[in-house]
Structure formats: structure tokens, C-alpha cells
Amino acid sequence: MNRKGLSRRDFMQRTAGAAGMTLAARTIALQAEPLAASPRPVPPSDRVRFGIIGVGMQGSGLLSNAIELPGVECVAACDLYDGRHVLAREIVGKPIPTTRRYHELLDNKEIDCLIAAVPDHWHKQVVVDAVSAGKDIYCETPMSHWVPEGFEMVAAQQKTGRIVQIGAQRTSSVVGAKAKELYDKGSVGKLCLVEATMGRNDPTGCWEYPPPPDLSPQNLDWDTWLGTAPKKTFDPYLFARWRSWKEYGTGVAGDLLVHLVSGLMFVLGINEAPKRASADGGILRWKDGRNTPDVHTVLYEYGEVPVYMRLTLNTESPEVTRLMGSKGIIEMTEHGVSYSPQSGEDQAPSYYAFSFPSKLREEYFRKWHEEHDPKPGQEPTPESVSYTGPSYDDVKPHLWKFFQSVRSRQPLLQDTIYGNHAAIACHMANESYYRHEPVVLDAAATALKTA
Numbered sequence: 001m002n003r004k005g006l007s008r009r010d011f012m013q014r015t016a017g018a019a020g021m022t023l024a025a026r027t028i029a030l031q032a033e034p035l036a037a038s039p040r041p042v043p044p045s046d047r048v049r050f051g052i053i054g055v056g057m058q059g060s061g062l063l064s065n066a067i068e069l070p071g072v073e074c075v076a077a078c079d080l081y082d083g084r085h086v087l088a089r090e091i092v093g094k095p096i097p098t099t100r101r102y103h104e105l106l107d108n109k110e111i112d113c114l115i116a117a118v119p120d121h122w123h124k125q126v127v128v129d130a131v132s133a134g135k136d137i138y139c140e141t142p143m144s145h146w147v148p149e150g151f152e153m154v155a156a157q158q159k160t161g162r163i164v165q166i167g168a169q170r171t172s173s174v175v176g177a178k179a180k181e182l183y184d185k186g187s188v189g190k191l192c193l194v195e196a197t198m199g200r201n202d203p204t205g206c207w208e209y210p211p212p213p214d215l216s217p218q219n220l221d222w223d224t225w226l227g228t229a230p231k232k233t234f235d236p237y238l239f240a241r242w243r244s245w246k247e248y249g250t251g252v253a254g255d256l257l258v259h260l261v262s263g264l265m266f267v268l269g270i271n272e273a274p275k276r277a278s279a280d281g282g283i284l285r286w287k288d289g290r291n292t293p294d295v296h297t298v299l300y301e302y303g304e305v306p307v308y309m310r311l312t313l314n315t316e317s318p319e320v321t322r323l324m325g326s327k328g329i330i331e332m333t334e335h336g337v338s339y340s341p342q343s344g345e346d347q348a349p350s351y352y353a354f355s356f357p358s359k360l361r362e363e364y365f366r367k368w369h370e371e372h373d374p375k376p377g378q379e380p381t382p383e384s385v386s387y388t389g390p391s392y393d394d395v396k397p398h399l400w401k402f403f404q405s406v407r408s409r410q411p412l413l414q415d416t417i418y419g420n421h422a423a424i425a426c427h428m429a430n431e432s433y434y435r436h437e438p439v440v441l442d443a444a445a446t447a448l449k450t451a
Contacts, residue, residue: 030174030336030389032397048403051076051105052115053126055084055091057209058140059117062167063091065396066115072403075110078102081239082219083212100221102126106133113137113163113406115399119242120249121229124149127164127416128156136163138402141262142254143419147427150420151446157416165402165412166419168262172398174389179323179330179337180267187339188325191268194307195324196260199317206286206294206313207243207255211236244290246430251292252311253426260309260321261425263332265418267323273421274300274307276451277428278438285314298429309429338386346372 048071052063055077067074076097077088085098097104105111106129113136116126124144130137143166144150157164170176182188200206215236222234229247232238242248243255250258265271277300281293294313299306323330328341349368353361405412424441431448432439438451 025384025386027386027388030178030387032174032390032394047071047073048112048406049073049075049110050113050115050403051078051108051111052088052117053078053102053105054117054140055079055088056081056117059115060084060087060091061395062115062117062138062140062399063088066399066403067092069396069400069403076105076108078105080221080225081212081215083214100224103129106130106135111135113403116140117167119225120145120254121247122227124153125227127153131156131160131162131164134160134162136402136406138165138167138399139419140167141419142250142258142423142426143416144423144427145250147424147441147448148446150416150423154416154420163402163405163409163412164416164419165398165405166262166414166416166422167398168259168414168419168422169394169398170259170263171266171414172401173391173394175332175335175337175387175391175394176263176266178387178389179332180269182330182337182339183267183323184269187328187341188323188330189327189344191305191323191325193324194264194302194305194322196264196307196309196319196321197311197317198256198260198319199312199315201314201316207241208286208288209240211240215239241290244286244288244292246292249292250426251430252294252296252313253298253429254423256311257296257298257309257429258422258426262414262418262422264307264321265422266413267330267332268302270302271418271421272302273424273441273443274302274428276301276438276440277425277432278451279429279432281433292430293433296429296433298432300425300428334391336386336388338384340384341382343382 050066050072052059052074055063056079063074063077066072074092074096076099077085078099078101079085079088080100088098089096099105105114114130116123116130116137116139118126118140120142123139123142127137127139144153153164217234220239225239226232238245243251249255277298279296279298281296283290283293284295286294295311297308297310299308301307319334321332326344328339331338331340349365353364356364401412428439428441428448435450439448440451442449
């Protein structure tokens, strides 16, 4: 036998014989759990009345989804830009009170709960003020803008006992639920590595949003919008593209990575911050004045398992999360999850045997096949299974869980503790990037420090 250039793949194919396995495959459609529907209109006394704070890109989508849920009604809206007062009424389809001052919603006794979709640097104050005023609140991701804020939000929820749900919707998706089911059954065996990736390649995906054409200091409360951030002169592009600056947003970590982390926490059944994070990246393409990276990679340690996540705004690529273990791989994509089994055992005699003299080698091959080859007709057929379903960013079911919790007072998975742990992972990725060194969480000091 000519062994020159013989690869491991070649050897496996030439020596597998009857021991080789055929991998079967099948696809199963996942059905979204139907939301509770009322056979007749819900009486006003049983409706959940909510107000919305922030009716921008994300807020308008949340509002559109929320008002389609049975027994849920929007009764007021707040935004610092007057044009979104008009938008809120257009979405709701009837006149509702609108304001620039969210405290008016906190004081409104007709409002049971709130939805907040404001820039990251306003999350903490809005949530703390809401629960302190006796209002339940749904807040967009990431929960906090800086590490200390998250701990303040946790303390406020625990002190008041209000319902808080953070808006990483993958914990409410049937795709995520199926991945969790497969993992909990031990499908991957010993989990040894997790990798996740996401990529975009267009101006909108990189937050190059067009500001409203009529935006001006007359119809926008610019000073309040800036809040605790450094004072700047009115800039419509900053208003529309705030995600690009760390003074207002949390970059790709807070906009995208937080969803990967939240979904992974759900599947693995963990509720903790990473032990350590080491990040790299840079502003390689979108040199528009932003100070957050357009390429960001991070290596986390969750327990003993390394978790590698990478994001780019410069190349479109499918979003994939892979859980890799001794028995196979669970792979989550936007509209499905698949499981590919692996035996973890030799499927053919070891190619190391080519270092044996021929007599010993042939005897080794013969004995290996005697001990490992299945009887004809009994060859193993491990099955690769794919499940397809709705997007794992299932907004409507996630909102429905919040409103149901407001009714029942039952706790939610994605409360401030869960949201804080996911947000801390994002802050660790950013801090490691800016420091150019690994970081860990100092929980006692509610701060990050060099590892």
C-alpha cells in the first residue's frame, strides 16, 4: 500500500470496512406555542394597561407586537422626539396621551406596567424610577450601561418586589427551548467548547441610520436625551446612531453579543456572569467617528468550558451557536436547531498501526475488525436531527410572558439578576477590548478588574 501522503480521512475511508456507520437525517418542524386567545373581547377590568417609554426603532416594534396580544392595551406613550408621539398614535390606531416626560407615566394610575426602549445610558434610571413608583417594567437589552448600574437595578427590583423582564427574546423561543431540551438530555455528552458567530455587511446593520428629516432642537428635548452623558451640541446623527458611541450605547457587545449570551445561558441552564473575558477587535471599516469596534471577538470562561464569540459588522455571515461535546454537536441558527451525534469511538483501526511491521499490522487489523465490526444488517445508524421553527428572537411570546407575569405576579426567568449577568458579559467584552487585557468581575466592588 502506498502510504505517501495518506491522510487521516483517506485512511478512515480505506480501512473502515463493515465498521463504518451511516448517518441518517431527518427534519422536524417546530410549532410556536399559541398565545392564549380570548373567545370574546376582554372586559376593561381584566385588561393590562401599559405605557411605553421610547417609540424609536425598537420601541415601535415592541408597541406593534404588544397591542396585538389579547387583553393588552396601550394607554400612553413617551418620547423625547415629538414625531414619535405621532407614530405611537398611528400604531395604536387611536388618540392616546403622549408626553416627553416619562414621570407622567409613572404617576398615571391607569397604567399597570411599562415598556422601555430607550438608549442604553437611560436604562438604569428609567427602571429604578419605574419600580420605585410601583410599576412593573419590560426593559430592552442590555439591561445596564455600566457594571455598577446593573447591581443598582437588581437592588431596586428586590426592594420593591416589582416584575422586571429584560428583552432578550431567545429565552421565549421554541428554537431555544428545543436546544435546551436536547442539551438537558445529555445529547452532546461532556460539553467541551462553545462557539458563536454573527456577521453583518450593510450600513443599516452597522447603525448608519438616517435621522428623521425634521429633527431639530424644537421637536426634540436634546439636553434630556443626553442625560448623564457628556454635553454636546445638537447632532441628529448622534441621535439616530447612538449605538456607535460608548457614552450612550454598548457597541456590538450590547446590541448583538447580549443575545448570544442570553440564549446560551438559557440553553445551558446557568445564571451567572463569566469567570473571565479576553477580547480583541478594532474599528477596521466604519471610520465614521464611532468609538466602539466594528469587529469584536471575545473568549469567555464559564466554569471550565471556553466560550468563543465573534462579531463583525464588515462581512455578512450566518448567525450560528455551536455546543460541542464528546457525543456530538448542537447547532442553533436563526430558524432552527440541529443535533449531529458522534460516537467518540474509533470507526476504523488506528492509522498509527502503519508504524508496525507488516505482520503485526495485518494481525492488528484482523483482530480489530473481529472485535468491532457489527454483524451484517446490524450496522449502527446514528441519526442527525434538524428542527425548524420561528425565529429565536420571538418578540411576541416574550412580551406575552411579561404581561402574564404582571397579571399573575409569578416571577420570570429573565429578571434583573439574569439580565445583569448577561449585561456583565457584554461589559467584560468591552472593558477587555479597551484595556487590551483580560478582565474578571469583582462582585464585592461591583466593578471589573484586570485578570
